[in-house]
Amino acid sequence: MTSRFASVGVAGGGAWGTALALAAARAGRTVTLWARDPAAVEAINARRENPAHLPGVRLDPPLEATTDLARAAAADLVILSTPAQTTRAVAGALAPLMRPDTPLVITAKGFEAGTGLLLADVVAAAAPAARPAVLSGPSFAADVARSLPTAVTIAAADIALAEALARALASPFFRPYASDDVIGVEVGGALKNVLAIASGVVIGRGLGASAQAALIARAFAELMRLAVALGARAETLTGLSGFGDLVLTATSRQSRNFAFGVALGEGGSAAALKEAGPLVEGAKTAPVALAIAARLGIDAPVTAAVAALVEGRAGVDQVIGELLARPLKRETA
Template sequence: MIDAREIAGEPVLTIDRVTVVGGGAWGTALALAAARAGRDTVLVVRDAAVAEAINTRRENPARLPGLVLDPPIHATTDLATIAGADAVILAVPAQATRSAAEVLAPFLSPGTPVVLAAKGIERASGALLADVLAEAAPGAVAAVLSGPSFAVDVARGLPTAVTIACADGAIADALAAALASLAFRPYASTDVVGVEVGGALKNVLAIACGIVVGRGLGASAQAALTARAFAEMGRLAAALGGRPETVTGLSGLGDLVLTASSRQSRNFSCGIALGEGRPLSDHGPLVEGALTAPVAAALATTLGVELPITAAVAAVVEGRLSIDAAIEGLLARPLKRE
């Protein structure tokens, strides 16, 4: 139940029951985070075999092999459990957000916070995911969770800090408090756009940084590209109404530093493979940066925002430009003041 309580003299909302939708590594990790924070947590999955493994063997062997789910979490395939939730975390791929939201919408009580845990921009519409949720489940209150976080680290209980944004600051505070524990530290924000842009664009830019590594261009080039990539993130966020300080925080710079430097990152690893001459298909369908790059580049063109690195990644993943030509094009850009 959501109710009002007094903490340090200030009225706040509390969230006791959390339902996580999505049985992948990230959904499982976030369900563990909620359970460790003391919430009554349910994980909704599509596959009955996954639910059985989580409930009886305390593991998700397909997504988090070898990791004991501690504390135990309850998994189900029954979407009706959403109806009793104070908050829902939607942990499905970015491009599946609309269809998933449409399925869960009939079970949501009006005003229920739905936390979007994916990072991307919808390809079909060019819309940020909070806008997609508003169309697909108009009774929900959109929130976004983003920041430097690998699912396996969160699942293992390693220290992690993220940002949770909602236009309603009281709900953002309540969600942060509901998920907070000694190992998982959420920071509340009201800048939904800034948080979403940081999360979406860092995947694209991590591919670019991976290409630099895969091509063997050196640490200096990687550092320079990361800095210029961060500038692109800030430009797009500002054009869409995000705040500059958001992009310099966890969901922007923090996530970019992690994703653009670690081989645990699917996007960075994909970039390395591309730089080494391997095809994009080797990395499967869930490289969010490859899906987001073309729509982010198109959005930037519409807004009149310069995103040369993003545009180069889009051209490479769509097969319109070779990696060598993309690198040459970036290096040949006119000199300008920083």
């Protein structure tokens, strides 16, 4: 066991937080999982299950759940697994409870609405004594929870910290790769959710697999342009946290963002779907990403189409028509 990170606290009792708590426990860590819902905490501790978020998954090896955030914050490293738009509030609540220099590993994917900041920058502002890191990559909570083989990227500005975190969380079925390209890992994770909505729209509208493949390829080129303009390294985007995550999220109905896009393509309204459905980070990220692209002078037609759909400024057929009517150009120009 890596004694430096013998204990892990997880802030967030949803599917992904619970799955990562399991992954940490399987890696030999002592794990404390914080959740707001007392019923979820009772179920985890008494029945070894999180029925609301991971039904049917036995939580072995054991981990402890609590409604006391301070108990999770006291760990050697803390995983922040709450939605992107709650990052500032939860990091701020954790800040006075953690020891200085505790790594705080962000797992949400997106930009902060209003500021346009990446989440590592949000954490740096809200919890300045913590050491921000980011975990991202092609991974569904149910797969991780069931010990299906999964590979992710863990990024920190200090590569030695990223490598130490990867070692602390690694197990035979959960393989983290270390990186020091925090911007690349974050932007890849944020934008793939937006682009997965577009892929879902293509399928929901019945446009076929060929159109979906073309859309994913052009969407990846768009992701690469914007990420590099923000300071990412291109090779990061061709890895797990960029291309790998985009392929997974843009092709599977397990993805909330892809499923949301399918429902849009089938005729559902964005407003109704956001109200009735589960959390869809790409719908919140699209307008922010579009504003960033405009500020940087980056061509982002797929992001623009998704933003128009989720904000109700255009319908599916209109945005598809506009994309198909774009001027012909060289593919790599």
